[in-house]
Amino acid sequence: MTEGDATSLLYAAHRPALVRYATRILGSREAAEDIVQDAFLRFSPANAYGASASQTLAYLYRIVRNLCLDLIKRRKIEMRERDIEPPFWSMPRAIDTPEETALLSDEVRMITEVLDGFPLDVRVAVEMHRFGGYTLEEVAAHLGISVATAHRHVRAALVKIALRLGGA
DSSP: OOHHHHHHHHHHHHHHHHHHHHHHHSSSSHHHHHHHHHHHHHOOOTTTTTEEEEEEEHHHHHHHHHHHHHHHHHHHHHHHHOOOOOOGGSOOOOOOHHHHHHHHHHHHHHHHEEEEOOOOHHHHHHHHISSSSSOOOHHHHHHTSSSSHHHHHHHHHHHHHHHHHHHO
């Protein structure tokens, strides 16, 4: 019997066990089948020359295990790269029409006019809360007023802005 025949017999005898082993690692029988086939192609009896049958089989299992771990690592890298969004500057940006730009400019102008009509503490409260992302507690602490007063300032300004924008 030639070495090739012995390798084929060893592979044929232990293939189901190797597939089960790879399936436990990968969680997929289809991927395990591919790994075991690849392991057989990489398996070289010359590397196991003079080794006992159990050592040769252990070598084949090691090949299967390493190929499984390589596949898992490759999948993780692919998932990580797939989940990364491209930077904002590489994404195409919708260009506003002149009409949209004019409308936005008008809205910003109206909001600025409404805010300019309020006392300084109300403007600061609205700008901190709506544009700065501060909580009402932080706004109140900054202005030295109660949280309820800070809430009234912000609410009054937003209602007036909404009415002005709705009327326009």
